[in-house]
Amino acid sequence: MSFEITKELTKNPKTKPDSSNLVFGKHFTDHMFIMDYETGKGWHSPRIVPYQPILLDPAAKVFHYGQTIFEGLKAFRKADGTVVTFRPNKNFERLNRSNERLSIPAIDEKLALEALRELLLIDQDWVPSEEGTSLYIRPFVIATESALGVNPSEKYMFMIIMSPVGSYYAEGINPVKIFVESKYVRAVRGGVGNAKTAGNYAASLKAQEEAHEQGYSQVLWLDGVHLKYIEEVGSMNIFFRIDGKVVTPALNGSILDGITRNSIIQLLKHWGWTVEERQISIDELVEAQKSDKLEEIFGTGTAAVISPVGEISYAGEKFTIRDGSTGELSAKLYDTLTGIQRGALEDPFGWVVEIK
């Protein structure tokens, strides 16, 4: 490959934060990747520069019309010191699906992967090595044309920034409580629910705040049409182990096609589990719980990997799942996926990409 990514290295490397005590998304590495787009010129000037603020006109379209998309993935340090990423090609494929939905011009996925590789090589010392830690990578695109008026921007910036993050589970993998939301709606078929775009997250803040006030850490969304079928959790897809099978909502256009979701489904099938991707109503779930067939619930996402659910609240009722303890399947999936990611376990699927 030969993309001319220019590089300007920092003259003032930052002090790295204490990696035994990392807060999610607060510290950023020494460098970032930027590339610009302009109608007529296409994507151009790919470059790695010192991490720094960006200068934008107050009329930049991203501020007003939210034309922006993002991705999230992680790099890990293996025991032997090598740095790896997990299925990064999947993230850049999804980035382009989000771009398409948001009328943002496509980005060459090979160039994006190469940019990430070069950026990771430059900032490789930032990849922490403690158990559970990683380097969170955030590629994103923003519309930068300074013009009011609702139409696709003529200018964009694509950037990659990176942040060392601690273990999601400071004290071991712990079940969370989730609140089934039946007032607010995150997305509906025909909308942008399956794109990783800013507006979906803005739309979720209020519900999340109200759930927090009631002691729930996450919201479980129901579909926008019937307020009946289960969609996903804040930034995780959701799985149910019911009567010996695993059920997860199908990719219906309003939920995100999670890369962890996809990996978990492959792993489960590999192990011989029956996995059903289909509509599942909240009533079916309540029914399964009442008849003692609901064996486990867990969320899946890049940040938490696997997040067991210990309690759900729906329509004023509380349901404790397996007495609030972590299910054996959740634990096994967590151990296996993190084991593959960190090179402790074999990688039968070719998911792990070494950065060299």
Add this chain to the structure above:
Amino acid sequence: MSFEITKELTKNPKTKPDSSNLVFGKHFTDHMFIMDYETGKGWHSPRIVPYQPILLDPAAKVFHYGQTIFEGLKAFRKADGTVVTFRPNKNFERLNRSNERLSIPAIDEKLALEALRELLLIDQDWVPSEEGTSLYIRPFVIATESALGVNPSEKYMFMIIMSPVGSYYAEGINPVKIFVESKYVRAVRGGVGNAKTAGNYAASLKAQEEAHEQGYSQVLWLDGVHLKYIEEVGSMNIFFRIDGKVVTPALNGSILDGITRNSIIQLLKHWGWTVEERQISIDELVEAQKSDKLEEIFGTGTAAVISPVGEISYAGEKFTIRDGSTGELSAKLYDTLTGIQRGALEDPFGWVVEIK
């Protein structure tokens, strides 16, 4: 009132664009208003400064999670030279309703009005005087905390920028063609459709592009639940004159509470028209058209004031409304509202606020 708004005036006033040929939202005045928010400190440091780019960390929440809201209103120059705004208090009330929905801290409406007044006084020479021209005013809030993670920002900026704009109708008021959208959805009850937030507009770009390709200038949205009830157009509310009455979709939570809509309803009632704010299905509309009872369709919004609709396309069928000509009620409403705004007609409702 005494809010200490500090002022730093530009040393390099810009050349004003030719006001007979203004493009919407491309030119900005010499100054802008800014105020910052930080948890613990509240909104602080209100100031008027030269119009200039802003510096933001790439991890600023607005880029990733779209926590942002905006407003749009206009200032006009009356024949006697005075500068007026139209119902600005309504815009700042709505701004705070949007803030509330997006978990953004409320802004003192009196301070916002005072900031606008002072900014307009400083940049008053930018208010054009030609028929149909005005100064478009864009107040907006963006989340500026630099931290990844989906939760309300701890920092915000509130800004007001202003842009001289030309007549929406370069060649007189002209009916537009609209495309009834039955694939894409803009908003659904329980979502953020009634807030003026960036994500709603990002979600509309794809549908708008596809409508343009088919020769339609705007999309008419249907409700997200049934894809059946009429909601609104791109950035306008919509009205139908059917069999001697005026019908407009009720404020159901998924459409914007337009200030032009509100003013038009008041005007119509003042004139003795029956105005029904209710659910109206696309089938009812098609039925009215087929039985020759559909007398006029028009959109209402700050940018266009009144926009008559000459053709609608639904499910592959085209319906020409009154042979594509502007209805007499649309024309009368346009003349009256613009007349009140520019001081040519009496203002029985006290809508016009002189800036002095």
